[in-house]
Each structure stands twice: as C-alpha cells, then as structure tokens.
Amino acid sequence: MENIKIKFGLKIKELRKQKSYSQEKLAKLASIEKSYISNIENGSRNVSLEVICKLAKAFEIEIDQLFD
Template sequence: MSKINIKQRFGVAVKQRRHELGISQEELSFRAGLHRTYISDIERGSRNPSLENIDKLAKALELSVSTLFAHYGIDRGNNG
C-alpha cells in the first residue's frame, strides 16, 4: 500500500468537509479569499498551502485548524 502524503491527506479533508457543508469549490474559494483553481489543486494534493492559507480554509470550512487536522485524520497518516 502506498503512503498518502500530508498534502493529499489535507486535500481529502478539505474536500470531505466541503461536501459536508454542501458547498462548491467556488463557494469555498469565495469564503476563504482564495482562487478556485487553488482550492482544486489543494483537494488533489498538488499544492502545499501556507499556514495562513490553512487558517483561511479552516475558517471558511467553519472549523478550527486543530479540529480540521484531528477530526479529519490529517495528523495520523497511515499510522493511525
């Protein structure tokens, strides 16, 4: 089994939460003040967002950064 890197785990978490809220990438980009293609790149795991952008995304997803990482498994990787 290939190991999923943290950028991919973060992207999956953002997408999962966005779907839970029932919003589009465009709506998330508006809420976060980021470009829609940047959101798409993050969800695919091809971007390495800065701490500032992680904070913007968490707020736009109506979560704290710590909740986003802990609740959506970003911090666990394949170990757990």
C-alpha cells in the same frame, strides 16, 4: 511529504462536501482562487499557514479540526 498533502486535500474535500459547498463557494468564503482549492484537494499544493487559517474560518471550525 506527498502523503500529507494528499491527506490534507482529502480532508478539505470531505469538509467541503459535508457543508455542501462547491469549490467556487469555498474559494469565495476563504478569499482564495477556485483553482487553488482544486489543487489543494488533489494534493498538488503545499498550503501555507495563512491559507490553512482562511480555510478553517471558511468552514467555521478550529484549525486543528482540519487535521483530524
């Protein structure tokens, strides 16, 4: 189970850097805490469907693109 959290975190970090977003900016766009973004990126957070939807919206992409 840890592996999928790490892969997802790396994808979020990659997308964030592609958009030139800081963790703080992404957190604001997704209406979640900055520390939560950090925890996602380092693979220590089990992300809910609600947060996945918020992240996709913040990146202006479809949800499935978070799992490519």
